[in-house]
Amino acid sequence: MNALFRRRQGVVDSADLSGPARVDSRTKNLTKRLRPGDVAVIDHEDIDRVSAEALVACRPAAVLNAARSSSGRYPNLGPEILVEAGIPLVDDLGASVMAVKDGQRLVVDGPQVRSAAGELLAEGAPQDRETVAAAMAGARDGLSTQLEAFAANTMDYVQREKEVLLDGIGAPDLRTAFEGRHVLVVVRGYHYKEDLAILGSYIRDYRPLLVGVDGGADAIIEAGYSPDMIVGDMDSVSDHALRSGAEIVVHAYRDGRAPGRRRVEELGVDHVVFPATGTSEDVAMLIADDCGAELIVAVGTHNTLVEFLDKGRAGMASTFLTRLRVGSKLVDAKGVSQLYRTRISTWQLALLALAGLLALFVALASTNVGQTIFGLSGAWWDDLVNFFRVLVGLDPSAPTT
Template identity: 80%
Template sequence: MTALFRRRRAVVDGGPGTSGPARVDPRTKNLTKRLRPGDVAVIDHEDLDRVSAEALVACRPAAVLNAARSTSGRYPNLGPGILVEAGIPLVDDLGPAVMSVREGQQLRLEGAEVHTGDRLVAEGTVQDASTVEANLDKAREGLSVQLEAFAVNTMDYVHRERDLLVNGVGVPKVRTTFEGRHALVVVRGYHYKEDLAMLRSYIREYRPLLIGVDGGADAIIEAGLRPDMIVGDMDSVSDKALTSGAEIVVHAYRDGRAPGQRRVEDLGVEHVVFPATGTSEDVAMLLADDLGAELIVAVGTHDTMIEFLDKGRAGMASTFLTRLRVGSKLIDAKGVSRLYRTRISTWQLVILALAGLLALFVALATTNVGQTTFGLAGAWFDDLVNFFRSLVGIAPAPTT
């Protein structure tokens, strides 16, 4: 994070002129669906994560107002730094009063104070490069506690899900055929857009089954593709994706409760229910593995402690053990766009093309065939010039 602020220490003071219509939602991922440039985003998001911050930046709001603390100190989350780096004013710890603002109400930010008209709505803490860095330093001290919690969570998951992990007990029957095929599991995680774009040639050649995990299905559609299957609790996937013809697998709790099932039923879409502990991306991988997928390629999935804390989960045992179960079948494509990027500029390509044409010209000029070709081309050009001269009443040029 320190390097991030060295590149650009943007000081955000939320001074006069920072104003706009309020867009209010306690769930950031829902808010970004309707947030427009110039709006003021009002959220209630403790420990603002990287993916949510990047989605906010893409919407280009005038400011982000957080009722909660953007960094609580549990772990070093990257969201606040991303907003500050983008030059977007961030005021957090405003309290529940700011969530009472009406949708579309005009807000004005003056330092740490939020006003509507002449009324003070709430006062919080302005975040800038220095405060974000200080918060991260304090949060790093709490990682040992989180690591211990992950270890405990892992043992608990083994006890609860050993039949599913070892024998595949509980995996539902689906109509999609996985046997002998590749499966591409897409999650809206870090760098998912860039990584999905880098895999286009692989998708064209191998035609893998495209599995969208909740909002990952929309990512597949945005890339100009169609998902074959959607797995998740259906809280962040669009109706367009759910009605795209993909097979729907609703991830349910172990006791059978499936909050997302009602939504799918209301849309009249056929579906199956998969009760399992863990994350929906784990469920997608276990399903593909158990049904005979030859290879599983994962894009945007979560596999580190920071990423799981960013996701708001108390532990990563499900993913840790799922990856042990899937084993060598799993190819993690997350970050492939950062691993390789072309370093050839447009000008370099132009110069290379010109050099190639020059080499071709020289090669032709030294052969009889090339000289004959150039002679014919020259005669054709002379005829064309004389034709246009005759059109305007000028005598043809003398031939040599």
């Protein structure tokens, strides 16, 4: 079994399946401190695509999941991404694996997780291409059930929050002027790096307001820009981004609880606390819409049914409602890259024409025919000048005094 597991995962040395444990029940928090060669210990049912890609980027020796990486609710892409990247994934290890001390050296031996001394700590189910494919097939069969739940949840949300759909959220007083501007909302989600890269020309020409949703602010900075506003509960954005000069909007619950307020207060940065229903991603779009943005371009946000389901049932209804509210202004980054072409100004066209004429002049000057043409042109020009001098009474042959 162990040899089969290693062969399917492409692991050639058992030493590759050992390393110091990094333990956290929240995957996005763990990836901030996970380093290559560490063993990631998580408790994440239905690993989503964003979490899996973040784990792959950290290059851990293995991923140990206390829960099931695919529960069968819907065809989540996370396990497939991990397996295709060659990262050993062991599922359903139970709560005992979360008791492992951070930094403790672990050895992953097929389905078993042992201490460096050989003590058996937990036992689970190794995942490979075959098991992941079987789980995905079963999840697709049950997708209709999730679709029904999604529709019911959305209708319930619309009943409770219909004023958002009809009247907007009533944005707080902000110093950032959105009126008539393009707004780029960046979420550290699906393909955000690629999307930001292909929007370089658009950003240079239109200079949209850059709004980072939590860690999206760091994505903006990494791409070489400065965020104008940061919206979120401040759990995944760096201190550097919070001190960048951007306007800070702390997303709070409707009851006024704001988990991120204490952090920004400790940093001493100016901020606005804004209670609103929905995710921070949704709130950023709704603020832009309420404040008069002309166009909202989304980077790394959720668009497909599977992406909505990746968010969990609690968040997907607000996302769907937000799309209804701002749909006339909302464009996905990939759509912008396909429709947009760099604008060429008049002076750029003039410069291009001048460069063409200069190249033609140099080419002609290097040939005998060109030199003859320039000589004749010079003589013709002299005759023309002399003609006008005679016409105005200046005799070109008269001596000068």
